[in-house]
Each structure stands twice: as structure tokens, then as C-alpha cells.
Amino acid sequence: MIVNSIKKWALPIFTFIIFLFIWQCVIIFGHYAPILLPGPFLVLKSIGHFIITGDIFTHLGISLYRFIAGFVLAVIIGVPVGFLLGRSSSLFNAIEPLFQLIRPISPIAWAPFVVLWFGIGSLPAIAIIFIAAFFPIVFNTIKGIKHIDPQYLKIASNLNMKNWSLYKNILFPGAFKHIMGGIHMAVGTSWIFLVSGEMIGAQSGLGFLIVDSRNMLNLEDVLAAIFFIGIFGFLIDRIISYFEKLILTRFGE
Structure with missing residues (x-):
């Protein structure tokens, strides 16, 4: 067990060391001054300073609050919207083209309006995070609903499963992997745009x-x-991956 753990971490650590070595070589042979490209030791010193003073934890706490608020709001709204569009062909045909039109637009493109509507502070960043996370969650939830085996839906119909029972026992477990795929995608994009949003307002x-x-x-x-x-x-x-495994274990997968 210990040997396997060492092997698991040895290669990433070695890769990181090689990266630092290349970084330092670029500075030496490129004759870059610290004002243009600081070296690993200067950056390490700065990291230590942020940790010792606690400044990084102050900024991190604020960023995590904004991230969680925007991301959770996107999940709470995005998953039910995905279920509705996945279950209703008429709603899907009516709304999907509009969503497809808006989805490729960068959340930062909305920044002028977001700042005008919400001012400066946390709300603009939360709004941008919500926009960044919403569409991956919605479309992956739709995909999950549409990929549920029709036989399961027939069985549910024969058993007269409706409303909460249908969602709890058939729809949510069947679409869960796709929903989590959307959530993973949304985590990456929303975390990226969190930084962009905080740069603006x-x-x-x-x-x-x-x-x-x-x-x-x-x-x-x-x-x-x-x-x-x-x-x-x-x-x-x-x-998020850890919680995904816990839920999949509960589903027997």
C-alpha cells in the first residue's frame, strides 16, 4: 500500500521539479529580470509571505463565498430547468435554440451590464459565476434525461410512478452521471470566470x-x-469528485 502511494505521487512530483528547473533555465538563458519574469524562489517567498500574514486566506474566503453562492444558485436552477427541458419536447424545441444562442457568449461579455445592474462588490462576480456554470449544467442534465433507457420509463409507468417517486428512483439516478459531468465542467469554467469577475467589479x-x-x-x-x-x-x-463517488456508491455503482 505504501509502495503504491509512493509510486502514485513520485511521477507528479518529478514532473513538477522538471517544470521548476525549466522555468529557472528560461530566466537564466533568456536573461529575464525579476520585473519581467520572477524566478521560482521569489515566487515561493511570496507564497510564504501570503500564508504567514494570512492575506491569502482573507482573499480566498471572499472568493469562495462568491464562488459557492453563484455555483450553488446555478445548480439549484440549472438542474430543474434541465429536467423540464429534457422531459418536455415542446419546451425543449421552444427554449433550446435561445439557450444555444446565448451559451457561446463569454460571461465577461455581460460585465458592463452586470456592473451597471449590481454595482461593485460581490454581486457582479456572483452573477458572472452563475452565467458560467448555468449552461453546462442545463445541457448535461438534458443529455442525461434523454439517455435514460426507455425500458426504465416503461417500468415506471407500469408501476404508476409519478412526481417525486419517478424523479427519485428513475430520472435522477439515470441522469446523475451526465449531471455530474456538467457540474465538473461548470466548476472549471466558473472558477476561471470568478477570477475574471473579480478583476472587473x-x-x-x-x-x-x-x-x-x-x-x-x-x-x-x-x-x-x-x-x-x-x-x-x-x-x-x-x-466534488469525492461526493460524486459517495452518491454513485449509494446508487450501487
Whole structure:
């Protein structure tokens, strides 16, 4: 067990070390000054400073609040909308073209209106996160409903399953993997656009930290903030994967 764990982590750690080595070589042979490209040691020092002072946890807490608020709102609205469109052909035919028209538009394109409507602070970032997460969740939920085996629906009809019983025993378990696929996709896109949203209408958070550090020409702080964004985004995805496995286990898969 211990040997397998060591083997599992050895290759990623080795890859990370090679990445740091290449990074340092680019700086040395490219003759980049720290003002243009800070080295790994400067960035590591900045990471340590953020942790010791606790600044990173302040910004992280604010960003997580915005992310959770926008993302949970997208799930609460997006999954039922997906079920409705997946179950009703008439609703799907009426609304799907409009959704397909809006879906490719970057959430940041709505930023001027979002700032006008919600002002500055947390609400613009929450709105942008909601937009980024909503469509992947809706369309993957629709896909999950449409891929349920018709035999299961016939059995449910024969057993006179309706309303909550139908959703609980047939529709939700049958569409769950597709729903989770949409949620995973939404996590990535909404976390990315969280940073973009905080760069536009916020005075705190990880995105604001990048802008503020850039304005002060502290590029080592910019890279440190980018490091934390990557780490926390990775952890959020892993947490969702963990809960997905728990639910799948409950379904007997």
C-alpha cells in the first residue's frame, strides 16, 4: 500500500521539479529580470509571505463565498430547468435554440451590464459565476434525461410512478452521471470566470489580488496568486469528485 502511494505521487512530483528547473533555465538563458519574469524562489517567498500574514486566506474566503453562492444558485436552477427541458419536447424545441444562442457568449461579455445592474462588490462576480456554470449544467442534465433507457420509463409507468417517486428512483439516478459531468465542467469554467469577475467589479478576492499586484509591479505576487488559484481550483474539483463517488456508491455503482 505504501509502495503504491509512493509510486502514485513520485511521477507528479518529478514532473513538477522538471517544470521548476525549466522555468529557472528560461530566466537564466533568456536573461529575464525579476520585473519581467520572477524566478521560482521569489515566487515561493511570496507564497510564504501570503500564508504567514494570512492575506491569502482573507482573499480566498471572499472568493469562495462568491464562488459557492453563484455555483450553488446555478445548480439549484440549472438542474430543474434541465429536467423540464429534457422531459418536455415542446419546451425543449421552444427554449433550446435561445439557450444555444446565448451559451457561446463569454460571461465577461455581460460585465458592463452586470456592473451597471449590481454595482461593485460581490454581486457582479456572483452573477458572472452563475452565467458560467448555468449552461453546462442545463445541457448535461438534458443529455442525461434523454439517455435514460426507455425500458426504465416503461417500468415506471407500469408501476404508476409519478412526481417525486419517478424523479427519485428513475430520472435522477439515470441522469446523475451526465449531471455530474456538467457540474465538473461548470466548476472549471466558473472558477476561471470568478477570477475574471473579480478583476472587473471587486475590491477583494483572488482576482483583485492579481490586478492589485500587477498595478504595483509585484509580479512574484501575481504568480503566487495564480498558484493559489490553481491549487484551490484543483481541490474544489477533487471534493466534488469525492461526493460524486459517495452518491454513485449509494446508487450501487
